[in-house]
Amino acid sequence: MGVCGGKAAKNNASRELRFNGGIQYSLLEANDLEPQPSVNSDSLDIVQFAAPIFVAAEGEDFKVELMRLGSLSGRVSCYFQTEASSGKAGSRYVHTEGEVIFEDGQLQQSIDIEILDSPTWAATLEFKILLSSPMGCTLGKYLKVCRVKVLDGDSFPTSAYAEVAALGSGALETVSGPPLFVEFCKLMLRIPGNTWRFGLTLLFDQLKNAYVWFMLVSSVYMVNVIFGDQDPERLFIPGDAEGTAQVLGLMYIVLPLILHIWKEAKTKMDITGRCSFFLQTSMMRKYMNYSSESRAEVTQPEVQKLVDKSAVQLGESLNDVSSLLETLGKLIMLNSFAISSDPGMLWAVVTMPVVMGLWVLLREFWLRKPEEDDAYVKEVSTLVGEISEFYPLIAGYFQRPTMNERFAARVTKLQEVQEPRGIYDMRSEFFFDWLGPFFSGFYICFYSSQVLGGQLSLGTFLATISVFKEVSSNFASGFGCIKSIIAKFNPLLEVTVFLNRTTDVADLRDLVKRRVAETADQRKKLMQLPVPSPGTVRTDMIPIRLEDVHFKLPSNKNLLQGVNVSVEQGKLVALVGLAGSGKTKLIQMLASGVSPTSGKVLIPSHLRCLLVSHRVYLMHASPLQNLFFGDPLAVAQPEERHRMMWILDKLQMSRTRELAESEIEILQEPLLEEDDEVDEGCCYGANKVRAAEPPHARWTPPEGSVRAKRVASALHGWQESLSFQEKAKLHIARAVVMNPEILILEKPLMNFDDREADLVVTVLKEYVSNRGVAVSAATRDQRRPRTCFYSAERVEMGVAMPDVLWKFENATILPEYPQAQLVQDPKKGRKAKPLSSPKSAQSGESP
Numbered sequence: 070m071g072v073c074g075g076k077a078a079k080n081n082a083s084r085e086l087r088f089n090g091g092i093q094y095s096l097l098e099a100n101d102l103e104p105q106p107s108v109n110s111d112s113l114d115i116v117q118f119a120a121p122i123f124v125a126a127e128g129e130d131f132k133v134e135l136m137r138l139g140s141l142s143g144r145v146s147c148y149f150q151t152e153a154s155s156g157k158a159g160s161r162y163v164h165t166e167g168e169v170i171f172e173d174g175q176l177q178q179s180i181d182i183e184i185l186d187s188p189t190w191a192a193t194l195e196f197k198i199l200l201s202s203p204m205g206c207t208l209g210k211y212l213k214v215c216r217v218k219v220l221d222g223d224s225f226p227t228s229a230y231a232e233v234a235a236l237g238s239g240a241l242e243t244v245s246g247p248p249l250f251v252e253f254c255k256l257m258l259r260i261p262g263n264t265w266r267f268g269l270t271l272l273f274d275q276l277k278n279a280y281v282w283f284m285l286v287s288s289v290y291m292v293n294v295i296f297g298d299q300d301p302e303r304l305f306i307p308g309d310a311e312g313t314a315q316v317l318g319l320m321y322i323v324l325p326l327i328l329h330i331w332k333e334a335k336t337k338m339d340i341t342g343r344c345s346f347f348l349q350t351s352m353m354r355k356y357m358n359y360s361s362e363s364r365a366e367v368t369q370p371e372v373q374k375l376v377d378k379s380a381v382q383l384g385e386s387l388n389d390v391s392s393l394l395e396t397l398g399k400l401i402m403l404n405s406f407a408i409s410s411d412p413g414m415l416w417a418v419v420t421m422p423v424v425m426g427l428w429v430l431l432r433e434f435w436l437r438k439p440e441e442d443d444a445y446v447k448e449v450s451t452l453v454g455e456i457s458e459f460y461p462l463i464a465g466y467f468q469r470p471t472m473n474e475r476f477a478a479r480v481t482k483l484q485e486v487q488e489p490r491g492i493y494d495m496r497s498e499f500f501f502d503w504l505g506p507f508f509s510g511f512y513i514c515f516y517s518s519q520v521l522g523g524q525l526s527l528g529t530f531l532a533t534i535s536v537f538k539e540v541s542s543n544f545a546s547g548f549g550c551i552k553s554i555i556a557k558f559n560p561l562l563e564v565t566v567f568l569n570r571t572t573d574v575a576d577l578r579d580l581v582k583r584r585v586a587e588t589a590d591q592r593k594k595l596m597q598l599p600v601p602s603p604g605t606v607r608t609d610m611i612p613i614r615l616e617d618v619h620f621k622l623p624s625n626k627n628l629l630q631g632v633n634v635s636v637e638q639g640k641l642v643a644l645v646g647l648a649g650s651g652k653t654k655l656i657q658m659l660a661s662g663v664s665p666t667s668g669k670v671l672i673p674s675h676l677r678c679l680l681v682s683h684r685v686y687l688m689h690a691s692p693l694q695n696l697f698f699g700d701p702l703a704v705a706q707p708e709e710r711h712r713m714m715w716i717l718d719k720l721q722m723s724r725t726r727e728l729a730e731s732e733i734e735i736l737q738e739p740l741l742e743e744d745d746e747v748d749e750g751c752c753y754g755a756n757k758v759r760a761a762e763p764p765h766a767r768w769t770p771p772e773g774s775v776r777a778k779r780v781a782s783a784l785h786g787w788q789e790s791l792s793f794q795e796k797a798k799l800h801i802a803r804a805v806v807m808n809p810e811i812l813i814l815e816k817p818l819m820n821f822d823d824r825e826a827d828l829v830v831t832v833l834k835e836y837v838s839n840r841g842v843a844v845s846a847a848t849r850d851q852r853r854p855r856t857c858f859y860s861a862e863r864v865e866m867g868v869a870m871p872d873v874l875w876k877f878e879n880a881t882i883l884p885e886y887p888q889a890q891l892v893q894d895p896k897k898g899r900k901a902k903p904l905s906s907p908k909s910a911q912s913g914e915s916p
């Protein structure tokens with residue numbers, strides 16, 4: 070147990086006190102992780118992917134690069150295989166597996182994966198490639214898995230809109246609703262499994278029409294034959310009117326039963342749910358890959374509305390179409406019934422739709438269409454969002470009454486717009502209710518004489534009156550379907566704009582390709598150099614460089630101009646400079662969130678970069694889920710939990726530690742059968758111990774499971790029990806737990822007093838010097854160097870001082886090496902370093 074080899078491992082083991090079958094962690098001493106001499110100079114080579122994420126375009130020849138680190142002597146190999154995530158084998162890519170071999174001296178290798186070209190639009194879908202079964206080598210701890218994003222080149226909903234989509238949101242907003250709706254339905258039908266479901270629905274929906282036909286025919290039959298002439302030739306059971314009536318009665322029961330079974334099957338097929346699911350998941354995927362420009366154009370309430378409401382509304386589209394077709398089928402059936410039973414009814418068959426058409430036209434003149442309420446609904450929901458987000462500010466500045474008034478004014482305005490809409494809807498629909506009585510009354514007035522005179526049978530007369538009623542209600546439901554389809558045009562347009570906004574996936578693709586190629590190039594060059602000291606991996610000697618970086622602001626001012634600076638991996642770099650000198654911009658460039666106007670930021674492709682924002686974020690999740698957010702399954706490993714506890718101790722986060730211990734204690738309780746039941750109502754008995762399950766299941770209880778609820782209720786309100794500084798430390802601890810090779814922190818010390826800031830820098834210092842915090846010093850050389858960049862208002866010159874200062878002055882960056890200065894001038898001691906640097910600051914490569 071424990072991660073440390075040698076002395077450190079023994080220390081760990083002695084600190085574990087077992088209780089409840091689990092581990093209790095005690096406070097660690099300050100010198101626990103003093104660097105130890107390396108014992109792994111002749112360790113095995115490492116094989117891993119050349120980057121954590123690759124991006125492939127549809128239909129392209131795609132290669133995933135792998136790298137071998139170490140001595141490169143001898144032949145090594147491992148096994149690889151693709152694994153589906155949101156992208157599935159057979160639709161996005163071809164499942165591939167096999168052996169990948171590095172011959173003696175071979176640095177780089179690649180795997181070909183076939184990416185399928187599909188004409189159907191999809192959000193950026195992903196799959197994974199896993200390495201396993203190493204032979205003569207070990208696999209990289211993190212990069213034995215890589216993710217592949219597949220860049221979809223199609224426009225939403227289909228390629229019919231490719232040209233308009235390329236012109237941007239403005240052009241898309243002018244697109245006409247009906248053709249867009251048709252293309253959208255085509256896309257919905259292409260969702261796997263939807264075509265046959267929809268076909269079956271169309272077919273079986275006509276059963277309902279057949280049933281209406283049966284009801285009409287049978288009522289005519291009952292009046293004219295069973296209770297009328299009792300013609301033996303027309304009775305089902307010749308000579309037995311009663312028996313025939315019983316057969317008919319049975320059919321009255323059996324047919325609705327069949328319809329009921331169909332209704333049940335249709336509900337289970339759930340085309341609407343499948344379409345909504347596709348839209349909602351696609352929207353979230355798309356949004357999470359948005360470029361910063363796209364993100365800036367969409368507000369949070371808009372995203373929420375599109376995902377919660379519009380996606381669900383649009384999910385009903387195929388249902389509307391099938392209902393419309395069912396109504397159309399019924400109309401045809403009713404009219405043909407009317408004509409077949411009395412050819413003289415042709416006038417009614419023609420007149421009814423004509424009257425309807427005239428009414429629709431007249432309505433356009435007579436009724437003024439009221440204003441749409443969308444903009445007002447949006448205003449109300451935006452204000453709701455603002456009030457919830459800024460409530461402390463509103464309350465603190467005594468502005469609750471003002472906000473209440475603003476809210477009331479917006480709701481009043483919305484009501485003013487919605488009221489005429491209700492009246493409009495009522496007035497435009499009343500005519501359908503009148504159509505049936507009008508035609509029935511007319512028919513009774515003019516056709517009853519024919520029944521009395523014996524020219525028209527009573528059965529046909531009564532059935533025709535039913536037909537008028539049915540046709541009128543059918544027009545109403547047909548109109549309802551059309552209205553429902555028309556009501557979808559606006560949300561569809563919004564969703565189309567949303568789903569055609571630009572993502573940063575194409576940029577990421579270029580970046581990854583460039584970095585992988587540059588890294589391979591650099592590695593080849595380094596191979597020409599003499600063998601470095603034992604334990605040193607040449608790839609780790611590739612520096613992180615800014616090459617002729619320029620950054621222009623929109624005002625055309627040069628924020629950075631021709632910056633050439635580099636730092637070797639494994640250093641703690643503090644970015645210092647006056648307010649507005651460009652520190653944050655550089656932080657964003659290092660984290661690949663912003664591209665320089667020109668020039669390059671060169672970071673070896675295999676180094677995982679993590680940006681820690683200045684804003685403190687705690688997720689609405691448990692303490693452990695927060696701490697292991699970067700690698701959720703790691704919580705299942707005892708050594709990772711131990712390391713996390715150790716990090717909390719180093720940062721002196723005693724309250725978080727208590728919370729994490731409580732959560733571990735709950736999760737360590739024996740598993741009962743009901744623990745993974747999501748529905749609390751179902752219980753299998755209290756004391757049954759669970760059967761075998763995946764090793765991480767205990768530590769990652771599914772959302773809504775009994776254990777997840779137990780943790781949530783035991784730790785309810787845990788965030789409020791943390792001081793602000795502890796919350797800020799948790800924000801940093803989460804990054805240290807994830808253990809990326811490059812940690813980029815935006816003003817991490819701004820939330821701390823001097824003592825706490827010192828603690829944080831000490832941990833960051835250990836992170837770079839020991840290549841990770843609370844990990845074995847003995848295995849340091851087997852890990853990749855850790856490099857940390859952080860922006861700072863001030864820099865303390867003491868034990869925990871940065872290795873390098875990048876000073877921002879006059880649109881450039883001047884590197885300084887405080888350790889070297891300290892050696893030259895030991896009297897400087899622990900003094901805050903002023904921000905303005907002497908003009909004679911050093912420049913060039915780090916020593």
Ligand SMILES: Nc1ncnc2c1ncn2[C@@H]1O[C@H](COP(=O)(O)OP(=O)(O)OP(=O)(O)O)[C@@H](O)[C@H]1O
Nearest residue numbers: 622623624628646647648649650651652653654655
């Ligand atoms: N999108 C933008 N449009 C206009 N100006 C911008 C934009 N982004 C940054 N700037 C300007 O660029 C300058 C540098 O910003 P940056 O945030 O990098 O500074 P900083 O060194 O981190 O400052 P501070 O320490 O005050 O946070 C600032 O003057 C800022 O106003």
